[in-house]
Amino acid sequence: MSQWVIFDLFGFPYRTVLMKTNGRRYCQKPFKCEELERLVVKKSDNYVRQRGKYGAAMPFGNTHNQMKMNYSSDQEYPDLSKHNNHMAKILTPAMYERLRSKQTPSGFTLDDVIQTGVDNPGHPFIMTVGCVAGDEETYEVFKELLDPVIEDRHGGYKPADKHKTDLNPDNLKGGDDLDPNYVLSSRVRTGRSIRGFCLPPHCSRGERRMVEKLSNEALDSLTGDLKGKYYALKNMTDAEQQQLIDDHFLFDKPVSPLLLASGMARDWPDARGIWHNDNKTFLVWVNEEDHLRVISMQKGGNMKEVFNRFCTGLTKIESLFKEKGHEFMWNEHLGYVLTCPSNLGTGLRAGVHMKLPNMSKHAKFEEVLKRLRLQKRGTGGVDTAAVGGVFDISNADRLGFSEVELVQMVVDGVKLLTEMEKRLEKGQSIDDLMPAQK
Amino acid sequence: MPFGNTHNNFKLNYSVEEEFPDLSKHNNHMAKILTKELYGKMRDKQTPTGFTLDDVIQTGVDNPGHPFIMTVGCVAGDEESYEVFKDLFDPVISDRHGGYKPTDKHKTDLNFENLKGGDDLDPNYVLSSRVRTGRSIKGYSLPPHNSRGERRCIEKLAVEALASLDGEFKGKYYPLRSMTDAEQEQLISDHFLFDKPVSPLLTCAGMARDWPDGRGIWHNDNKTFLVWVNEEDHLRVISMQKGGNMREVFRRFCVGLQKIEEIFKKHNHGFMWNEHLGYILTCPSNLGTGLRGGVHVKLPKLSTHPKFEEILTRLRLQKRGTGGVDTASVGGVFDISNADRLGSSEVDQVQLVVDGVKLMVEMEKKLEKGEAIDSMIPAQK
Numbered sequence A: 001m002s003q004w005v006i007f008d009l010f011g012f013p014y015r016t017v018l019m020k021t022n023g024r025r026y027c028q029k030p031f032k033c034e035e036l037e038r039l040v041v042k043k044s045d046n047y048v049r050q051r052g053k054y055g056a057a058m059p060f061g062n063t064h065n066q067m068k069m070n071y072s073s074d075q076e077y078p079d080l081s082k083h084n085n086h087m088a089k090i091l092t093p094a095m096y097e098r099l100r101s102k103q104t105p106s107g108f109t110l111d112d113v114i115q116t117g118v119d120n121p122g123h124p125f126i127m128t129v130g131c132v133a134g135d136e137e138t139y140e141v142f143k144e145l146l147d148p149v150i151e152d153r154h155g156g157y158k159p160a161d162k163h164k165t166d167l168n169p170d171n172l173k174g175g176d177d178l179d180p181n182y183v184l185s186s187r188v189r190t191g192r193s194i195r196g197f198c199l200p201p202h203c204s205r206g207e208r209r210m211v212e213k214l215s216n217e218a219l220d221s222l223t224g225d226l227k228g229k230y231y232a233l234k235n236m237t238d239a240e241q242q243q244l245i246d247d248h249f250l251f252d253k254p255v256s257p258l259l260l261a262s263g264m265a266r267d268w269p270d271a272r273g274i275w276h277n278d279n280k281t282f283l284v285w286v287n288e289e290d291h292l293r294v295i296s297m298q299k300g301g302n303m304k305e306v307f308n309r310f311c312t313g314l315t316k317i318e319s320l321f322k323e324k325g326h327e328f329m330w331n332e333h334l335g336y337v338l339t340c341p342s343n344l345g346t347g348l349r350a351g352v353h354m355k356l357p358n359m360s361k362h363a364k365f366e367e368v369l370k371r372l373r374l375q376k377r378g379t380g381g382v383d384t385a386a387v388g389g390v391f392d393i394s395n396a397d398r399l400g401f402s403e404v405e406l407v408q409m410v411v412d413g414v415k416l417l418t419e420m421e422k423r424l425e426k427g428q429s430i431d432d433l434m435p436a437q438k
Numbered sequence B: 001m002p003f004g005n006t007h008n009n010f011k012l013n014y015s016v017e018e019e020f021p022d023l024s025k026h027n028n029h030m031a032k033i034l035t036k037e038l039y040g041k042m043r044d045k046q047t048p049t050g051f052t053l054d055d056v057i058q059t060g061v062d063n064p065g066h067p068f069i070m071t072v073g074c075v076a077g078d079e080e081s082y083e084v085f086k087d088l089f090d091p092v093i094s095d096r097h098g099g100y101k102p103t104d105k106h107k108t109d110l111n112f113e114n115l116k117g118g119d120d121l122d123p124n125y126v127l128s129s130r131v132r133t134g135r136s137i138k139g140y141s142l143p144p145h146n147s148r149g150e151r152r153c154i155e156k157l158a159v160e161a162l163a164s165l166d167g168e169f170k171g172k173y174y175p176l177r178s179m180t181d182a183e184q185e186q187l188i189s190d191h192f193l194f195d196k197p198v199s200p201l202l203t204c205a206g207m208a209r210d211w212p213d214g215r216g217i218w219h220n221d222n223k224t225f226l227v228w229v230n231e232e233d234h235l236r237v238i239s240m241q242k243g244g245n246m247r248e249v250f251r252r253f254c255v256g257l258q259k260i261e262e263i264f265k266k267h268n269h270g271f272m273w274n275e276h277l278g279y280i281l282t283c284p285s286n287l288g289t290g291l292r293g294g295v296h297v298k299l300p301k302l303s304t305h306p307k308f309e310e311i312l313t314r315l316r317l318q319k320r321g322t323g324g325v326d327t328a329s330v331g332g333v334f335d336i337s338n339a340d341r342l343g344s345s346e347v348d349q350v351q352l353v354v355d356g357v358k359l360m361v362e363m364e365k366k367l368e369k370g371e372a373i374d375s376m377i378p379a380q381k
Helices: A036-037 A044-050 A087-092 A093-099 A111-119 A143-153 A205-220 A237-247 A301-321 A365-372 A403-425 B029-033 B036-042 B052-061 B086-096 B150-164 B181-189 B245-264 B308-315 B346-366
Strands: A002-007 A015-020 A040-043 A183-192 A228-232 A273-277 A281-285 A294-301 A351-354 A375-379 A388-396 B126-135 B171-175 B217-222 B227-231 B236-240 B292-298 B317-320 B333-338
Touching: A002 A044, A002 A365, A036 B217, A044 B029, A087 A111, A093 A143, A111 A143, A183 A301, A183 A403, A183 B346, A205 A228, A205 A273, A205 A281, A205 A301, A228 A281, A237 B171, A273 B292, A281 A301, A294 A301, A301 A351, A351 B236, A365 A375, A365 A403, A365 B126, A388 A403, B029 B086, B036 B086, B052 B086, B126 B245, B126 B346, B150 B217, B150 B227, B171 B236, B227 B245, B236 B245, B245 B346, B308 B317, B308 B346, B317 B346, B333 B346
Parallel strands: none
Antiparallel strands: A002 A015, A002 A040, A183 A294, A183 A351, A228 A273, A273 A281, A281 A294, A351 A388, A375 A388, B126 B236, B126 B292, B171 B217, B217 B227, B227 B236, B292 B333, B317 B333
C-alpha cells in the first residue's frame, strides 16, 4: 500500500489516496470523484522532490475522515430539520453529494465549511450564516453552496456582480455632530486576511504564528498618532490585562458556540494579540475571528473622525504589507475575503452605542431599522441582548456597497433615530419622520 | 465547540519549530511527554482513517491543566491510533497507569461471583452505588473523529442489540434528538440524562460535533441498567441503584455487558480489545477495564481529615464531586471510585472499592465519635 497524490490540471495537489502498488484503489467501496478522469496521478514520493507551489507532500487524509466516503451521501448528510441558518436553507442532499468529495488545495472540505452550522441550529436574535471559509479558495471550490448563501445574506448579490471599494474619508458627508447625549460611542471595524495563509478555522499553528509575525512587523512601523504597541495574549501581565479590559479593548477566548464550532479557538492563546496606538483610538486584533480586525473607536458621536482615522490607518497598514510582498485577500466580485461569508465585501461594521429607551419599545422600531438598512445588537456584541436601553446600532450591509456608503447610512440613520427618540421623550408622534426604504 | 480541524495541507511547509505547540504553561500527561523531537518524528503520520498527531493532542493543547485532576491531554480517533502514535501513547499510558509497560498483559475478569462481599455497605453513609464502563465497536472511528454516517451506524447497531435484551434487561431507547419534554424531565429526575458536553476537555477533542445526531440513552424498565450511545465512547454501560449493595450492581453489570457483547459478536461486530491494552476506548485513561466502580458516600469528617488524600492513595481510590469528572463535592458527599483501569481486572477493581469504602465508613463513624483513626490507616495496596 502506498500514498499517492492526485493533481489537477493546474498542478495543484487535489487529494491523496491509498493505493495498492498494482494501482487498484483500496477502499471498501469505490468513491465517486467526477473529475478523476481529468486528473493525473503521481506518486507522493516524487512530489516531495518536486516541491511545487504548495510545498512538500501531504500524507494527511484529504477528507477529515477517510471512512466517510464509504458511507452513502444519505448516511452522511446532516440532520438539518430543526435548523434555521443560511446554510441549512440551501444545502440539499443532492448538493451535499456533489460537493462532499471536494477539497481546497489546503485540504478544507465541505464538512469543515458547514460544521458550525450543523452544530448551531439557530439563534434567538440573528439569522446566522452557518458556514465558514478555511482559505481563499473555499469561496471558489464550494461556490455551489456559498453563492446562494451570499445571495441570501447580501440582499440578492449575484455571482456576476462587482463590489466597489471606497476608503476615501473625504467622501463622507457630515458625521461629526451626532448628539453625545444619546450617542455614547462610535466605532468602525473591518477585517483583513493575508493572502497565502489559511483562515482561522483551518490555519495551523505555524501559519498563525507567521500571520502574527508579519502583522507585528507592519504595525511596528506605524508612526505619528498611529504609533503603538503589541500585547501578545499569552504573555500579558495581569496589569496589562486589567488595563485592556478597562479600555474595552481586550478580546478573550471566544465563548460563542458560533465561533467555537468552526475551530477558531484552537491552540488559544497562541499567536493571538492586541495592538493599539498610544492614544487608544486605533486597535488591531490579531488572529481572533479573522487574521486582522482593524478597529477605530472613541467616545461620543464624532463618527467622521473615527472614519478618518480608520481609512488612514488601514491604508497605511495595507501599503506596509505590500512593501513586504504580502497583499490582502481581495477580488472584484467579493471584495475583501474574510472567514465568515457575512463579512465579505467591505467587512465593515460601523456603529454607535446609543440610548434608545423609548424608540426601542416603539412598535415600528424594527421597521425603521430595516428601512434605514441598520441592525441592532446588544452592547456585548454579536449575540448578546441590550442592557439599559442602550443599543449597538450599525450598518446591516457589507457587500455591494462601498465603505463610504455604509458609514453614510449609519451617520444619517443615527441622526434620524436620535430625532425620533427626542420626539418620543416629549410624548410626540414620529409618524412624519418615518423614512423610505433605502 | 472547538474541534481539531488539523487537516491542513500546508502544515508541513512549516518547520517542526514553527508548528510545535507552546506547552510551557501546561500540566497534563501529554505535555509532559511530547518533546519537539517526538513531534517532529510523528507529525507526518496518520492512521488509516486519517487521524493525525495534531488531532491526538488538540485537547491537551487547548486545555493546559485542571484544578482537581491531572488530565491526559490526548485522545484516540480509532483503534490504530494507539499503534501509529505509540511513541506518545506508551509513555502516557505508563505514566497514567502506574508504570504499565508496552510488553505488559492485561487481565479481563467479568465473573461477578469472584467478588467477595459487597452487599452490605452501610446505606446510612453510602447513598448510591454504580459501575460503568465503555465499549468501542471494532471497525468504526471513535467519537473525536467519526463521521455522521459512522455514528449513525453505531447507533443503529446498538439499538438493534439492546432491543433483543429481555427479562430484567428489557428496556427502551430514547434518541436525544426526538426526545419529548416529558421524557427529558423523567430522565433528568432519574439522573440518567447526559447532555451536550460542556467540559472543554471533551469539546476540544471534537466529541460534540453534530450534537445530538446519533446520540441517545437506553435503559431497562427497572431503571437499574443503562447504556449511553455515542457520548464520550461508542457505548457507555452503566449499572446503578440507590444504597450500598455493590454486589448486586456488579452482578447486573457483568451479566448485562456479556449479553450485549454476545449479541454484537453474533452480528460480526466485536468490541475493540487486545491483550495488551484490554478494552480500547477514546481516552487513554479508560484503557484496560474502562471500569469506574463507585459510590456516593457521606464523608464530611473524613474528608476534612489531613490524611484523607493519603488514605485514598493507599486504597487505590479516587474522589470526585457528585457532578462527575471535573466537579467539586457538595455537602460532604463524595464520589469515591477505583483509580486504576489498566493492569488489574474488573473484579480486582470493584473489590478495591468495596473493601476501601467499608474501611472509610468505619473511619467516618470513629471520627463522628471523636475517636482517632490512626490505627486504621491501611497499607499501600
